[in-house]
Amino acid sequence: MLIGEDKKPFKYRRLRVLEISFFYQVVVALAPNVPALFELHFGVPMAGAVISALNTRLDASTLALALEQLEAKLIFVDYQFTDAVLKALDLLSQKKVNPPHLVVIPECDKSSSMDHKHIASDLDYNCLLEMGRDDFRIIRPNNECDPISVNYTSGSTGKPKGVxxxxxxxxxxxxxxxxxxxxxxxxxxxxxxxxxxxxxxxxxxxxxxxxxxxxxxxxxxxxxxxxxxxxxxxxxxxxxxxxxxxxxxxxxxxxxxxxxxxxxxxxxxxxxxxxxxxxxxxxxxxxxxxxxxxxxxxxxxxxxxxxxxxxxxxxxxxxxxxxxxxxxxxxxxxxxxxxxxxxxxxxxxxxxxxxxxxxxxxxxxxxxxxxxxxxxxxxxxxxxxxxxxxxxxxxxxxxxxxAKDIIISGGEAISTLEVEAVLLGHPKVSEAAVVGQPDALLSEVPCAFVKLKEGFGASAEEIIQFCGDQLPDLMIPRTIVFGELPVNFSGKVQKFAMRETISWFGFPLLDYAAWHISTRA
The missing domain is CATH 3.40.50.12780 (ANL, N-terminal domain)
Known part of the structure; x- marks a missing residue:
């Protein structure tokens, strides 16, 4: 049973699948957790195609790159994300790449109000289902190792990969x-x-x-x-x-x-x-x-x-x-x-x-x-x-x-996760991430990026003292940077971006109006 955002059960409906003539072609979906996206996880493989559900937080340029790599022929997009998709399709057209056909998933059971003149072959999701045939026969994989989906990594390194x-x-x-x-x-x-x-x-x-x-x-x-x-x-x-x-x-x-x-x-x-x-x-x-x-x-x-x-x-x-x-x-x-x-x-x-x-x-x-x-x-x-x-x-x-985050300081391995766990135990800390800060003597020392809970204030000395009470000296952060942590479209902390902001002298190359930096001697 599927229950949608209006808290009413969706009636069971036969998954009438659009017959797709290509083999191993990719069908992209860009939608939040709505019943249509759940249905597509069955309808697309049943049609002999491969489903790729993309992150709804992708911007137009990243979305265009994914569509180009996937060579998508069809994209189902929730009505809330049509603007980003149209921009992505325009970028593909500028590169002389054939854009995928677009199918709009309307709000609940409403018909789409989108202007379809942008792409002549656009369809409404509910109308597409009505085009299906009751006698459609499922196209089963020739081999159990045939692909069923492509999922993109969240890109903690800045380079998402299609899995x-x-x-x-x-x-x-x-x-x-x-x-x-x-x-x-x-x-x-x-x-x-x-x-x-x-x-x-x-x-x-x-x-x-x-x-x-x-x-x-x-x-x-x-x-x-x-x-x-x-x-x-x-x-x-x-x-x-x-x-x-x-x-x-x-x-x-x-x-x-x-x-x-x-x-x-x-x-x-x-x-x-x-x-x-x-x-x-x-x-x-x-x-x-x-x-x-x-x-x-x-x-x-x-x-x-x-x-x-x-x-x-x-x-x-x-x-x-x-x-x-x-x-x-x-x-x-x-x-x-x-x-x-x-x-x-x-x-x-x-x-x-x-x-x-x-x-x-x-x-x-x-x-x-x-x-x-x-x-x-x-x-x-x-x-x-x-x-x-x-x-x-x-x-x-x-x-x-x-492996790329562990800190080697004076020949000793320091787990950034262990330092972060202590930082998150501070009653005023909301988020924390630790990276290695280059050091002329020890090669690297811990540098902590800290976001405080709303309405709270704390000094770097207070945070450092808190860590000193629970960690050996080598693991205590030498520098505390207060502010928002850099994250990608999935909300994952981008440690590579944090490392890029730190110079050999221990001073982050940041907008000093937005960040407060304190360094431990």
């Missing part, structure tokens, strides 16, 4: 999600994770396999989450860790509806917020699970429940709870920490750092039009994540840092 998923990997991962997310028969899923992220972590297909109910949301807010849980008896929802902050900071009126009529499991992937936030969210009636994964692994590859420090059955130190990950899922043959040069596994001593690697059935086929990068990433039969970690004697994998 190709096969029918086999998507099918198996959809089944694996049922186990990893502890889904029972007829679950009710609230769409707070973007469907354009790894095809909604493959939960689009998993929910259909279970015959569950999908609550589609155009916009996410604390009030909508609490209302949906109470009204529809939501059992699961997912997303970035920021959704936990949204819940914890919910107005009293919104959160007063708990306890809920059923158990609600929340799975987040990324760096967890403070223990205070997590404890508050669990106190409101949510069961929090922490995932680790990436686009190349079709979403979260490992998931484990978060438990507070008081629970003796789990690690008692909060920083370990935040960064240790569960054992791999059923359909990953291996999750290991290896020396990338020798490909030997590192000892399970909790100290020796290596690169986290995956091998199994639920990994990407490769990067679109990037054979060299694909071969390098999958070298030795293992997917090289670019993340550094250690293995503990009890089998847990603990993330230390991204």
């Amino acid at each position: 190709v998923y096969s029918h086999r990997a998507a099918y198996l991962n959809s089944l694996a999600e049922i186990f990893r997310f502890d889904m029972r028969q007829m679950p009710v899923f609230l769409w707070t994770v973007d469907m354009f992220r790894c095809n909604g972590w493959c939960l689009t297909w998993a929910m259909a396999a279970l015959g569950g109910t999908n609550i589609c949301l155009r916009n996410v807010s604390a009030e909508i989450i609490f209302d949906a849980v109470s009204l529809h008896k939501v059992t699961h929802f997912c997303g970035p860790p920021a959704i936990l902050n949204t819940i914890a900071n919910a107005p009293a009126r919104a959160s007063s509806q708990s306890p809920f009529p059923c158990s609600v499991n929340v799975v987040v992937a990324g760096s967890l917020p403070s223990s205070e936030i997590l404890t508050k969210v669990e106190g409101l009636g949510f069961n929090v699970y922490h995932g680790y994964g990436m686009t190349e692994a079709l979403g979260p590859a490992t998931i484990r429940p978060w438990k507070p420090e008081s629970d003796s059955t789990f690690e008692t130190e909060q920083e370990e709870i935040r960064r240790r990950e569960g054992l791999h899922n059923l359909l990953l043959e291996g999750v290991d920490v290896k020396d990338p040069k020798t490909m030997e596994s590192v000892p399970n001593d909790g100290k020796t750092i290596g690169e986290v690697m995956f091998r199994g059935n639920i990994l990407m086929s490769g990067y679109l039009k990037s054979t060299e990068i694909t071969q390098e990433t999958l070298k030795g039969g293992w997917f090289h994540t670019g993340d550094l970690g250690v293995r503990h004697p009890n089998g847990y994998l603990q993330m230390k840092d991204r």
